[in-house]
Amino acid sequence: MSYSNAFEELDKAQHDRGSFDCGEDELNDFIQTKASRHMLAGISRTFVLPADSPLPNGKRPICAFYSVTPSSIARENLPRALAKKLPHYPIPVFLIAQLAVHLDQKGQGLGKITLVKALEFLWSINAQMPAYAVVVDCLNQEAHDFYEHFGFEILCTHNGRTRMFLPMKTIGQIF
Numbered sequence: 666m667s668y669s670n671a672f673e674e675l676d677k678a679q680h681d682r683g684s685f686d687c688g689e690d691e692l693n694d695f696i697q698t699k700a701s702r703h704m705l706a707g708i709s710r711t712f713v714l715p716a717d718s719p720l721p722n723g724k725r726p727i728c729a730f731y732s733v734t735p736s737s738i739a740r741e742n743l744p745r746a747l748a749k750k751l752p753h754y755p756i757p758v759f760l761i762a763q764l765a766v767h768l769d770q771k772g773q774g775l776g777k778i779t780l781v782k783a784l785e786f787l788w789s790i791n792a793q794m795p796a797y798a799v800v801v802d803c804l805n806q807e808a809h810d811f812y813e814h815f816g817f818e819i820l821c822t823h824n825g826r827t828r829m830f831l832p833m834k835t836i837g838q839i840f
């Protein structure tokens with residue numbers, strides 16, 4: 666399965682959600698049953714990288730995807746040196762709520778491409794409505810190690826998961 670050259674907003678009429686498998690039930694279930702409903706409800710946006718050719722059902726399989734949404738963090742969770750420059754009310758951030766690569770594509774650089782595309786999208790939103798950082802809630806140690814590899818730092822524990830962050834200023838140095 667080779668992938669097309671651009672991420673597209675999830676469209677259940679065009680993208681085959683059922684064949685997506687990243688090896689994590691929670692993420693598979695999200696893209697198969699929740700992502701589209703969450704977009705309709707106006708609570709997140711999901712972008713997919715489809716394969717370059719369709720299945721017999723006319724839909725293209727999903728090679729990778731990411732979902733993003735606005736969120737906020739408490740000042741107290743940030744390292745003191747960063748926190749002291751910020752107000753005492755909730756700090757706006759963008760959350761990469763989900764990010765995954767199909768097992769068939771794992772270990773071939775697509776996770777990096779997907780993360781860069783998510784950060785690039787959020788950087789463009791930041792130009793219109795700024796946020797302090799991008800945060801992620803790690804599903805497991807693999808996710809933690811992946812995000813750490815790209816400079817994310819531990820922020821706190823959130824709903825039993827390690828929450829990591831990358832300041833928007835750092836992201837601005839990439840783009």
Ligand SMILES: CC(C)(COP(=O)(O)OP(=O)(O)OC[C@H]1O[C@@H](n2cnc3c(N)ncnc32)[C@H](O)[C@@H]1OP(=O)(O)O)[C@@H](O)C(=O)NCCC(=O)NCCS
Binds near residue numbers: 765
């Ligand atoms: C985690 C995941 C997104 C990585 O995708 P991938 O396509 O296998 O990763 P890539 O091949 O793009 O790797 C990119 C870089 O990250 C590194 N990397 C990948 N997985 C890593 C891990 N678990 N720990 C540390 N580094 C990792 C690679 O060595 C590579 O480094 P390089 O750019 O210096 O060569 C993918 O395995 C996945 O979808 N897993 C299941 C879902 C999941 O856990 N998602 C995390 C968000 S909750």
